[in-house]
Amino acid sequence: MKVIKIIAGIALFLFVAIQFFPTDRNESYTVPPSDFMLVNTVPIDIQKRLKASCYDCHSNLTAYPWYNKVQPIAWFLEDHVKEGKAELNFSEWDTYSDRRKRSKLRSIIKQIENDEMPLISYTYLHREAILSEEDANIIINFMNQLKDSLQ
Amino acid sequence: MKTIKRSIGSVALAATLMLTVSCKDASKTEATTTSESTTENTVASQESVATSDKQDAKAEVILKDYFNLKDALVGDDGEKAKEFGATLTNSLKAFEVSNYSADEQTELKEIIEDATEHAEHIAESDIKHQREHFKTLSKDITDMVAITGTKMTLYEQFCPMYDRGSAWLSTKEEIRNPYHGSAMLKCGSVQRTIN
Numbered sequence: 001m002k003v004i005k006i007i008a009g010i011a012l013f014l015f016v017a018i019q020f021f022p023t024d025r026n027e028s029y030t031v032p033p034s035d036f037m038l039v040n041t042v043p044i045d046i047q048k049r050l051k052a053s054c055y056d057c058h059s060n061l062t063a064y065p066w067y068n069k070v071q072p073i074a075w076f077l078e079d080h081v082k083e084g085k086a087e088l089n090f091s092e093w094d095t096y097s098d099r100r101k102r103s104k105l106r107s108i109i110k111q112i113e114n115d116e117m118p119l120i121s122y123t124y125l126h127r128e129a130i131l132s133e134e135d136a137n138i139i140i141n142f143m144n145q146l147k148d149s150l151q
Numbered sequence: 152m153k154t155i156k157r158s159i160g161s162v163a164l165a166a167t168l169m170l171t172v173s174c175k176d177a178s179k180t181e182a183t184t185t186s187e188s189t190t191e192n193t194v195a196s197q198e199s200v201a202t203s204d205k206q207d208a209k210a211e212v213i214l215k216d217y218f219n220l221k222d223a224l225v226g227d228d229g230e231k232a233k234e235f236g237a238t239l240t241n242s243l244k245a246f247e248v249s250n251y252s253a254d255e256q257t258e259l260k261e262i263i264e265d266a267t268e269h270a271e272h273i274a275e276s277d278i279k280h281q282r283e284h285f286k287t288l289s290k291d292i293t294d295m296v297a298i299t300g301t302k303m304t305l306y307e308q309f310c311p312m313y314d315r316g317s318a319w320l321s322t323k324e325e326i327r328n329p330y331h332g333s334a335m336l337k338c339g340s341v342q343r344t345i346n
Binding site for chain 2: 099102106
C-alpha cells in the first residue's frame with residue numbers, strides 16, 4: 001500500500017511538473033501571400049471546408065482546443081501539427097514548384113478518395129471537420145481542375 | 152479514500168502515457184541517426200563510382216535504385232520496396248546539379264526534391280501507397296533522364312489499367328507490371344525507347 005502511494009506521489013509530481021514545459025504554438029495570424037486561398041481562386045464554400053477540415057494541421061494557424069493547455073496532450077498535438085505541415089502546408093503553397101504542386105494535389109485527392117484524411121483521431125473530437133461524400137467530391141473535383149491547369 | 156485512490160490512479164495513468172510518448176520520440180531520433188549513417192556509406196560508394204566514369208554516375212545510381220524498387224513492386228514485395236525506397240532516398244539526396252546549365256539545375260532540383268519526397272514515402276508505406284507514389288516518382292525519374300541522359304537503353308512502358316493510365320521505366324523490353332504485380336503481370340506496352 002505504501003509503495004503505491006509513493007508511486008502515485010511521484011506520478012502526481014511529474015504530471016504537475018510537465019505542465020510547466022512550454023510548447024511551440026502554431027499561431028501565425030498574418031496570412032502570407034503564398035497561401036493556397038490567395039494564389040488560387042477558391043470558391044467560398046470550398047475555402048470554408050478546407051479551413052475546417054485541413055488547416056489546423058496543414059497551415060500556419062491552428063485553432064487550438066481548450067485541452068491543448070494540458071500536458072502531455074499539448075506535446076502530442078505539437079508533434080502532429082509539425083508532421084502535418086512538413087507533408088503539406090497550405091500557407092506556403094506558392095513556394096512549391098509546379099511539379100510539387102501537382103504532386104501535392106495528387107496526394108490530396110488520393111488521401112480524400114481513400115478516406116485517409118482528415119485523420120480519424122482528429123475528426124473524433126472535431127466533428128465539424130468530417131467531409132460528407134458530397135463535400136469530398138466537390139473538393140476532389142476542384143483539386144483535379146487545379147492540377148490539370150498546372151500541366 | 153476510494154475517490155483518492157481513483158484520482159491517484161488516473162494521474163498515474165497520465166504519467167505513464169506521457170512516458171510512453173517520450174519513449175516514442177527517443178526511438179524516432181535513433182532511427183534518424185541510423186539512416187544518416189547509411190547515407191554516408193552510400194555517398195562514399197557513389198563517389199568512387201563517379202571518379203571512374205565521366206557520365207553522370209550519380210544519375211546512374213539513382214536509376215539502379217529505381218529499377219530495384221520497381222522489381223520489388225513487380226514481385227509484390229512491399230518490405231523490399233521499403234528498403235529500396237530508403238536507398239533511393241539517399242542516392243537522390245546525393246545527386247549533384249552543379250555540372251548542368253542554370254535552367255537544367257532549376258529543373259533538376261525540382262525533380263529531385265519531388266522524387267525524394269515520394270521515395271521517402273515509399274520507404275514507410277504499405278504496397279498500395281507505394282504504388283501510388285511510384286507513379287509520380289516514375290514521371291520524375293523519366294524527366295530526370297531526359298536531362299542527365301544514361302548509358303543504358305530504357306523502355307518507357309504504359310499500363311492503361313492503373314489509375315487512368317500510368318507509365319514506368321524498365322531496362323527490359325518485355326512487360327513486368329509494377330502497379331499490379333502478379334495480378335496483371337503483363338498488362339501494358341512499350342511506349343518509347345530511350346537510347
